Amino acid sequence: MADYRLTFPTDEQHVRDLRAGDSIVVDGHIVGIRDRTQIRMFDEGRRPHMDLRGALLLHTAPNVRPLGNGRYEKLCIGTTTSARMVRFTEGLGIDYGVRAICGKGGLPDEAIEPMRRLGMVYLAIVGGAAALETTQIEEIEAVEWEDLMPECLWLFRVRDFGPLTVGIDAHGTSLYHDVQAEARRRLEALYDRL
Amino acid sequence: MDAVGAGPVRPVERVVEDAAAYLYVWALKDIPQDLRDALGAARERETSVPGRRVLDTIVRNVEVADREDNLVCQDTGIAVYYCRVGEGFPLHPARIYEALRRGTERATVEHPLRSNTVHTLTRQNTGPNVGYRVPIVHWEFVTGRDDLDVKCVPKGSGSENMSFLRMCVPADGVAGIKRFVLDSIVGAGGKPCPPGIVGVGIGGTADYAMHLAKEAIARPIGTRNPDPEVARLEDDLYGLLNETGIGPMGLGGDVTVLQCHVEHADTHMTLNPVAVNYQCWAARRASAHVTADGDVRYDRDA
Numbered sequence: 169m170a171d172y173r174l175t176f177p178t179d180e181q182h183v184r185d186l187r188a189g190d191s192i193v194v195d196g197h198i199v200g201i202r203d204r205t206q207i208r209m210f211d212e213g214r215r216p217h218m219d220l221r222g223a224l225l226l227h228t229a230p231n232v233r234p235l236g237n238g239r240y241e242k243l244c245i246g247t248t249t250s251a252r253m254v255r256f257t258e259g260l261g262i263d264y265g266v267r268a269i270c271g272k273g274g275l276p277d278e279a280i281e282p283m284r285r286l287g288m289v290y291l292a293i294v295g296g297a298a299a300l301e302t303t304q305i306e307e308i309e310a311v312e313w314e315d316l317m318p319e320c321l322w323l324f325r326v327r328d329f330g331p332l333t334v335g336i337d338a339h340g341t342s343l344y345h346d347v348q349a350e351a352r353r354r355l356e357a358l359y360d361r362l
Numbered sequence: 363m364d365a366v367g368a369g370p371v372r373p374v375e376r377v378v379e380d381a382a383a384y385l386y387v388w389a390l391k392d393i394p395q396d397l398r399d400a401l402g403a404a405r406e407r408e409t410s411v412p413g414r415r416v417l418d419t420i421v422r423n424v425e426v427a428d429r430e431d432n433l434v435c436q437d438t439g440i441a442v443y444y445c446r447v448g449e450g451f452p453l454h455p456a457r458i459y460e461a462l463r464r465g466t467e468r469a470t471v472e473h474p475l476r477s478n479t480v481h482t483l484t485r486q487n488t489g490p491n492v493g494y495r496v497p498i499v500h501w502e503f504v505t506g507r508d509d510l511d512v513k514c515v516p517k518g519s520g521s522e523n524m525s526f527l528r529m530c531v532p533a534d535g536v537a538g539i540k541r542f543v544l545d546s547i548v549g550a551g552g553k554p555c556p557p558g559i560v561g562v563g564i565g566g567t568a569d570y571a572m573h574l575a576k577e578a579i580a581r582p583i584g585t586r587n588p589d590p591e592v593a594r595l596e597d598d599l600y601g602l603l604n605e606t607g608i609g610p611m612g613l614g615g616d617v618t619v620l621q622c623h624v625e626h627a628d629t630h631m632t633l634n635p636v637a638v639n640y641q642c643w644a645a646r647r648a649s650a651h652v653t654a655d656g657d658v659r660y661d662r663d664a
Contacts, residue, residue, distance in 0.1 A: 169411055169412075189411070189412060191415060228436075229436075229476070230436065230476075231433070231436055231438070231474075231475065231476040233474065243432075243474070244432055244433045244436045244476075245436060246435055246436030246437065247436075248437075248519075248520065249519075249520045249523065249553050251553055272520070272552070272553075272555065272611065273520065273551065273552040273553035273554075273555070273611070273612060274551065274552045274553070274612055292412075292552070292611060292613060294416050294419040294420060294423070294555075294610075294611055295435075295520060295552075295555035295611060295642065296420075296423075296434065296435035296436075296437070296518070296520075296555050296642055296643060296644040297419050297420060297422075297423035297435075298423070298432075298433060298434070298435050298436035298437075299423050299424075299426040299427035299430060299432040299433060299434055300419065300422055300423040300426045301423075301436075302430075302432060302436075303426060303430065318476060331415055331419065333412045333415060333416075333611075333613055335613065343412070343613050343614060344551060344552065344612060344613075346614070347551070347552075347607065347608060347609065347612060347613065347614040348548070348551060350607050350614070351548045351606045351607050351608055352548070354605060354606055354607055355544060355545070355548060355606065358544060358602055358605060358606070359541060359544075361602075362536075362537040362540045362541055362602075
């Protein structure tokens with residue numbers, strides 16, 4: 169298990185270097201996104217202006233204070249459960265060129281194949297560790313679709329963001345799948361002791 | 363002011379409102395010492411590399427929240443209160459409810475906190491963490507007392523979404539209860555932000571079992587049910603759940619749960635309900651005691 173530092177947006181090669189279980193710290197720019205944002209993009213077919221090529225998306229709905237003129241001050245920014253949004257994975261890769269999705273709790277197995285094929289990874293953050301995460305987000309640089317507040321598209325400038333764990337890599341390995349398979353195996357033995 | 367419930371705000375009602383506003387923010391920022399101790403112990407015990415990374419980050423996050431006076435977790439939750447009302451307390455529960463509602467609203471606007479409450483069908487945000495039947499308040503009424511205990515337990519959605527109910531049959535017995543809890547927590551995987559507190563409610567009726575499961579997660583961590591049979595079930599489940607290997611944030615490891623708490627009620631001879639309600643590692647709770655004279659004492663341990 170290696171330790172990486174990576175600046176986003178990035179390219180396919182850097183993403184393919186990562187292996188499940190590796191640790192990664194992120195600098196650069198990442199994009200906040202959530203359920204309603206993606207429902208608009210994929211179910212309602214609207215395309216945002218924000219460029220998502222090579223992006224790392226963060227599953228979030230931040231606590232912010234409006235400053236006027238589309239500017240927002242960060243108050244507390246944390247990460248939500250990713251599994252609800254798994255069905256958007258392939259579209260994010262094909263239609264938008266997204267390279268990484270950061271969230272909590274993992275994505276179900278249906279994300280494994282598109283991530284392998286398209287060169288994408290899932291990066292696990294610690295859910296609920298928002299106080300720390302907020303200090304690693306330097307600034308909210310842009311917001312799009314403010315009518316979906318707080319489920320807008322958010323452009324964050326980050327520094328030392330993490331450490332994140334590669335939960336699903338671009339080679340078909342998912343820690344979540346492996347942990348579940350092992351847990352199911354152990355359950356069979358545990359049932360005998362109930 | 364609303365047409366219904368209008369009237370002068372009595373001083374003790376204002377005291378309860380202030381207490382609710384304080385408790386909501388306090389709970390979100392400053393997690394109890396028993397939880398801090400449990401998280402520290404979990405970090406010592408964990409041996410997997412991703413698991414240790416997660417627990418290091420959690421402990422660091424709690425320190426940052428203290429230092430920055432920020433929320434531990436961004437999910438300000440759905441506001442849940444537990445009230446124990448003495449029969450002599452000079453404020454009717456209807457007024458206590460209004461005070462809790464205003465306190466929740468004020469805390470949300472003044473801090474400000476993220477507003478999570480939406481209409482369950484239209485999904486439109488209903489305002490500052492209040493809405494129809496929100497906040498949610500659980501009541502207990504006690505004789506021989508004239509004071510009020512109020513506990514605020516903001517409940518995050520990531521863990522609340524991992525709630526499970528099964529109407530086991532009596533022949534399933536205790537083994538059936540254990541199996542359902544194990545299956546639920548393995549199925550939940552990393553989604554509810556483990557390691558947390560598994561609340562289990564057994565007996566009563568379907569709705570009451572879930573109510574008891576939620577009551578179980580609001581207990582100080584590691585406390586045991588006074589009924590020795592139930593306490594033994596808590597010990598057994600705690601051990602079994604940590605043998606599943608789900609680990610911190612579901613990335614694999616030794617510590618899947620910090621604790622398992624069980625609350626029970628007697629039930630019908632034909633029923634064997636089991637409810638599971640998960641509390642994430644950010645197990646936020648904050649309590650206050652309000653006297654009949656309107657004096658408030660905040661309690662970090664309750």
